[in-house]
Amino acid sequence: MMRLVAWGTLVLGCLYFLLPLLGMTEFSLKMRRGEYSLDAYRVVFADPRFWETFGYSLALSAATIVVGVVLVVPTAYWVRLRLPQARPFVEFVTLLPLVIPAIVIVFGYIRLYNTSSFLPLTGSAFGTDILLTMGYATLALPYMYRSVDTGLRTIDVGVLTEAAQSLGAGWFTILARIILPNVMVAVLSGAFLTLAIVMGEFTMAALLNRPAFGPYMQLLGANRAYEPPALAVIAFAITWGCMGLMQLVTRFAKHERAKA
C-alpha cells in the first residue's frame, strides 16, 4: 500500500514536470499547418541574433567560470586550512545571492559603477561585460563554493599542504599543482552549473543592456508564436546536457578511484 502511494506520488510529480515540456515540444513542432516539422527550429537557427547572443553568453559563461574558480578555490582552501571556525560565516555569505534578488544586485551595480562614479564600468561595452561577469560569478557563487568545498573534503588539505611546503613549494604552486587538480571534478561540476545559470540568466543582462541569450529568448517570446517554445526546448537541452556532463565527469572520477 505504502509502495503504491509512493509510486503514485512519483508518477504524479513526473507528469507535473513532463506534461508542460511535452506540450511545449509538441507545439514547437507545429509551425507547418497540419503536420509536424522542425520549421521553428530552422527559423531559430537561421536567425543570426541567435548565434550572436548564444556565443556572447557562452563567452561570458567561460569568463564567469574562470572568475569563479580563481575566487572560490583559494578561498575555500584557505578557510579549510586556516579558518575552520569561519566556515559557517563564509557559507552564509556564499548563500546570500540565493536570498537577494538579482535585480537588487544589478541596481546596486548600476548605482556604484555608473558613468559618473569612481569606477565608470557601465561607460563602455567591455566595462559592462566585466560587470556582468562579476554579477554572474556572484549568482553562481553558492553552487561553485559548495561543490569545491565538498571536493576539498575528500583530501587531507592540511597534510598535503605541509608535504608540499616541506618540499619547497609556495602558495601558488600548492594551489595550482596540488589543490586544484585534486578538486577538478568538483570544479567541473560547479562550472557546468555556472554555465547553465549564465545561459538562462535574464535580469542582469537585460538591465545592463547586453546582447545575451536570456534577453533574446524573452524578446523572441514576446513577438513570435512557434519559435519561443523551440528556443525553450533548446535551452532545456543545454541545461540537461550540462547536467549529463556533470554526471559523466563524476562517474568517470569514481571509476578512477574504484580501481584502487
Added chain:
Amino acid sequence: MSFLNLSHLEKSFGANRVVKDFNLAVEKGEFISLLGPSGCGKTTVLRMVAGFEVPTSGGIVIDGQDVTGLKANQRNIGMMFQAYALFPNLTVAENVAFGLKVKGVAKDRRDARVAEMLRLIGLPEMGGRYPFQLSGGQQQRVALARALAPSPRVLLLDEPLSALDAKVRVSLRNEIREIQRELGITTIFVTHDQEEALSMSDRVVVMNGGIAEQVGAPFEVYNRPATRFVATFVGTLNIFDGKVTGPETAEVAGVPVRLAEPVAVAQGARLSLALRPEAVHLGRKEGAEVVLPAVIQGVEFLGSIIRVRAEVAGSVVALDTFNRSDAPPPAIGTQAEVSLSGRDLIVLQD
C-alpha cells in the same frame, strides 16, 4: 657546535605550555628518536624544526644557519608524515620529482634522480603508478623517496610506521635505517613505540609533559634511566621497596645487596628499587646475591622468550627466561626460587 641545535625551545598554545625548555644537539648523520606518551609534545617539537609551528621562544640552528624565522618551504628539510601524504593526483615518479621540480632542476637530471630514489626504496618499476594503486608500506616508501629526493639537510619522520601492520612495520623500519645510514642524513624520528625507538636510534630523547627527561643511547636509557618516568616508560620494570643501608649498599626484602653505583640518598631512607625482567632469574643462579622463594602465577610463551609472573615477597614480579627445548616452562601454582643481584638494581628516586 653540532649540526642541528635546538636551544631552549618553548611552545605554548594559549595558556597550554606544550614544550618546555627543550634542548637538543644532533650531530651530522645521527639518528635521533623522540619517544614519549601521547600528547607529550613530540610532534610539536618536530613541527617547529620543520617550520610548521613558530616557537614561542628559543632557537633552531641547522649547519650554522639560524632557521628559527624561516618559512617551512625555505628550510630544505625533508618530512615524512604518518600516512596519506602522497599527492593523489600525481604518479609515484611525479611525487618523487615534485621537490626537484619546485627547485627548478632540469628534466634529465630530475628523471635520473627519481630513478635513483625509486631504486633506493626498492620500487624501480612503480614510477607510473598512482598512490591509490600502492599498498600502505609502498606508499610510505614513496613518501620517503619524495622527502629525500631534493637532498634535504635534515630528515624528519612523524610516526611514519604507525598506520602499517606489524610485519611491514618491522621490515620498513630496518629499511629506513639502512637508507639513512647509506645517505648519512641527520634524522629525527618521532614515535611512541619504544621498541622502534630503541632498535633504530643512535640516541633516544625520552619526553614527558613537554620536557626532555633523558637524552642518551638506547643502552644507556634502558639500563641507566635518569628519572622515575624514564625507568617506568621504557621497558617493563619490577619495583621493590628497599632501604639504603650504606653509600653503595641496600636491603631488598631484608637481604643486603651491593649496588652498582653509589646513591646520593641518606642512609636508612626508604626508596624504590627496580629490576628489569631479564635481571630476575628463575631458579638458583651461580653468584646471585639474593635468592627468594616464589610461586608461579602466570606463564606467557613468546617464542624465544618465556615471560613468567611470580609472586615474590608479597609482590608480583615479571621475569624473562630464554626458551630451551629440553626445559619446559614451569607450571602455574608451583613453588620455585628466583635469584637477583644488587648490581642490576635501578634506584628510583622521586
